[in-house]
Amino acid sequence: xxxxxxxxxxxxxxxxxxxxxxxxxxxxxxxxxxxxxxxxxxxxxxxxxxxxxxxxxxxxxxxxxxxxxxxxxxxxxxxxxxxxxxxxxxxxxxxxxxxxxxxxxxxxxxxxxxxxxxxxxxxxxxxxxxxxxxxxxxxxxxxxxxxxxxxxxxxxxxxxxxxxxxxxxxxxxxxxx
Amino acid sequence: xxxxxxxxxxxxxxxxxxxxxxxxxxxxxxxxxxxxxxxxxxxxxxxxxxxxxxxxxxxxxxxxxxxxxxxxxxxxxxxxxxxxxxxxxxxxxxxxxxxxxxxxxxxxxxxxxxxxxxxxxxxxxxxxxxxxxxxxxxxxxxxxxxxxxxxxxxxxxxxxxxxxxxxxxxxxxxxxxxxxxxxxxxxxxxxxxxxxxxxxxxxxxxxxxxxxxxxxxxxxxxxxxxxxxxxxxxxxxxxxxxxxxxxxxxxxxxxxxxxxxxxxxxxxxxxxxxxxxxxxxxxxxxxxxxxxxxxxxxxxxxxxxxxxxxxxxxxxxxxxxxxxxxxxxxxxxxxxxxxxxxxxxxxxxxxxxxxx
Numbered sequence: 001x002x003x004x005x006x007x008x009x010x011x012x013x014x015x016x017x018x019x020x021x022x023x024x025x026x027x028x029x030x031x032x033x034x035x036x037x038x039x040x041x042x043x044x045x046x047x048x049x050x051x052x053x054x055x056x057x058x059x060x061x062x063x064x065x066x067x068x069x070x071x072x073x074x075x076x077x078x079x080x081x082x083x084x085x086x087x088x089x090x091x092x093x094x095x096x097x098x099x100x101x102x103x104x105x106x107x108x109x110x111x112x113x114x115x116x117x118x119x120x121x122x123x124x125x126x127x128x129x130x131x132x133x134x135x136x137x138x139x140x141x142x143x144x145x146x147x148x149x150x151x152x153x154x155x156x157x158x159x160x161x162x163x164x165x166x167x168x169x170x171x172x173x174x175x176x177x
Numbered sequence: 178x179x180x181x182x183x184x185x186x187x188x189x190x191x192x193x194x195x196x197x198x199x200x201x202x203x204x205x206x207x208x209x210x211x212x213x214x215x216x217x218x219x220x221x222x223x224x225x226x227x228x229x230x231x232x233x234x235x236x237x238x239x240x241x242x243x244x245x246x247x248x249x250x251x252x253x254x255x256x257x258x259x260x261x262x263x264x265x266x267x268x269x270x271x272x273x274x275x276x277x278x279x280x281x282x283x284x285x286x287x288x289x290x291x292x293x294x295x296x297x298x299x300x301x302x303x304x305x306x307x308x309x310x311x312x313x314x315x316x317x318x319x320x321x322x323x324x325x326x327x328x329x330x331x332x333x334x335x336x337x338x339x340x341x342x343x344x345x346x347x348x349x350x351x352x353x354x355x356x357x358x359x360x361x362x363x364x365x366x367x368x369x370x371x372x373x374x375x376x377x378x379x380x381x382x383x384x385x386x387x388x389x390x391x392x393x394x395x396x397x398x399x400x401x402x403x404x405x406x407x408x409x410x411x412x413x414x415x416x417x418x419x420x421x422x423x424x425x426x427x428x429x430x431x432x433x434x435x436x437x438x439x440x441x442x443x444x445x446x447x448x449x450x451x452x453x454x455x456x457x458x459x460x461x462x463x464x465x466x467x468x469x470x471x472x473x474x475x476x477x478x479x480x481x482x483x484x485x486x487x488x489x490x491x492x493x494x495x496x497x498x499x500x501x502x503x504x505x506x507x508x509x510x511x512x513x514x515x516x517x518x519x520x521x522x523x524x525x526x527x528x529x530x531x532x533x
Contacts, residue, residue, distance in 0.1 A: 011515065018500075025237055025499040035241045 052113040052128040055082075055106050057146040064154040065147055066125035069101040073117035073126065079110045082117060101147055108134060109142040178460070178474050182300030211303050215292045219441055226440040228254045229487075230494060237498040261436075264429035269331060272426070276330035281427070281434035283323030288441045290316040295448050296370050298458045298478035309370035310362055310453075314355050317445055318404065320438060321347040324413065324423050327435075331426040339422025342505060343413035347404055349512040354400035356520040360386070360393035360527050361453035374457035379464050381456035389527040394454040396520055398492060401446030403508070405439065408497030412505055447489035451482060455489075458482040 036045065047053075057065050069086035083105040088097050118126055126146070136142060188210070192203045228243070228251070235242025243250030269277065294309050294316075296302040306312050321344055328340020362368055364386050365376040376382075382390045403410040414422035424435045451457055458478035462470045503511065 014515075021499045022495060025495065028239055029233075029236050029495075031239055033236070033241045034239050035235075035244070037241075037244065 047130045047132065051130055051132070052115065053132040054108055054129055054134055054144075055111065055117065055126055055146065056129040057104060057126050059148050059151055060154065063148055063151045065101075065151055066123040066154050067101050067104060067147065068123060068125075068153055069099045070122065072120050072122065076116045076120045078114060078116065079112060081107045081111045101153065104146040106144050106146050107142060108144060109139055178299050178478055180300045181298055181478075185300065215289065215303065218297075219289060219292060220437070222444050223437040223440045224254045224258065226444060226490065227257075227436075229490070230440070233491065233494045234498055237495075258433075261433040262430060266429040266431055267426075269333075269426050272332045273330035276326050277426075278431070280323045280327035280330060281431045281438075283326060284320045284438040285323075285434050287316060287319035287321075287323065288438050288445055290319070291445050294370060295445070296374055296452060296457055297482055301458075301479065302371060305369060305371045307367075307369045310358055310368045310373075313370075313449060314351070314358065317442070317449070318347060318351055320442060323438075324406075327427070328423040331423070333426055335419040336423050336425050339413045339415065339419045339425075342415075343406055343423060345505070346406070346410060346413065346508060349509055350400040350403040350516075353396055353512060353516040353520045354404060356517075356524055357393040357397040357400065358449070358453055359524055360389055363524070363527050363531055364390065370452055370457075374452060374459050377456040377459050379462055381454065381459070381461070383454045383456075386454075386527070389523055389530065390454055392519065392523050393527075394450060396516055396523075397450050397454070398446075398489065400512075400516060401450065402493050402496060403512075405442040405446055405493075407439065407443065408493065409500040409503050410508060411502060412508065415502065443490060443493060444486060447486040447493065448482075450489050451485040455485045456481075457485075 038045070057067060059065050067084075069084055071084045071086070074082045074084045083103075084101065085103040085105065086099050086101050089100045090096070091098050113128075115128075118128065134142075189203070189207065192198050192206060193200075198206070231253070232242040232250070243253040246253040246256050268274065291313055293303040294306060294313055296305075324343045325340045328336040328338075328343075331337070361373060361382055364382050365373040367373060367376070377385070379385070383394055384390075386393075402408055406413045412422075414424075416422075419425070424432055427435060458481050460470075460473035460476060460478070460481050462473065
């Protein structure tokens, strides 16, 4: 008699468990779908903040960047992807000679997206873009100049030694890994 | 309700009286017409079901399924069909060539024969046997012969294991499938499919038969699902252990036959469950609500039939994408220790309830 009782109990427990399983899969059925339909959602596609598509140098509305041509990124780059071409220009106000960025050359073809340039930049002059469609037909087009034509360094970007220590510990848009 | 026998009688009249053909030629032409209609329905139902399966499977896994070929991926199945037709049939060394090529036809024939007796709508039934239920049960399980032949003739141990598992599964589950259909037979008092549908004209058996009919319906769905070798009962294929089970060695259209037969068997199980418990093509009639019944009659009978089939098929897909595969001992335990006793008690109870 006891085994019969156990059989019935097991049967109903089994049925309850099966219904629970069905309920869970039905919840999945009704959930919003995760599939990204890529060419159609090109305009609305969302990427992760930390996604590294290519290196960019943000410019402000006055066509100014923050790069002081110190060359730390070039030294830190393990692949020789970055070339900072600079020249010494005399400041008309103070009369002191100063390094000025001519060309910031970035070779997307050899970049391994290791993020060392961005983390080592003392002025947050470079960042990663989310623009992932980087396929080209010619390898030469992977060489990009990151500073815009006619741009110059932002005035008052040279920090005092006090704030510099602060900047190094803070993260750049959450991109530090 | 539109009676489709008007159309069939008109064709018969056209051939016999208008054109004055003798009996032999009239029948020959009608056989060909019925055969073509059933084969077309067979292929179309398989295509629609393959699309539905892939789409619903995607939805259960939080994907959206095929969406590239045509609007919503509607032409994906057609593209796959054309692909499978152009593929090579690879002959297997040291296989039993004759049986190897014959096995897919057994599987196909088993399911096509069932189509002959299914009532798709009022007047849309090729043959109306007075033992329709027995005929359908007998013929729809013929497919396992094809599966056993495929496993044997492939000369491949995985195929053979898959085929033997399929055989064990079918022999077990045929019992509860047949016995649960007997509940509907007891309620209707006949084995003729058209009369079973007619007996549900006031209310479908699933509502009229109370708990007995409901239990029988659920058990038939489980057993029928097991017979189609799908879902949690797919040990005959079990791709993680047996590569593809009995159809490992098949390619091209011979594999296509198994693929199509799997989906039409799914439809056949749903169609039998619909006819026996959900009223077949009979619209929903509730006694006492005459206006409601009259409105329901305006919906064509094939739409009722295929709509109810779609419901049953959705249940099967839901189960398939919810549970993991059973082991062979669990499978047989489920049948012999759970489903069989419940079906027998249920059948005895319904017999007592009807006679009283």
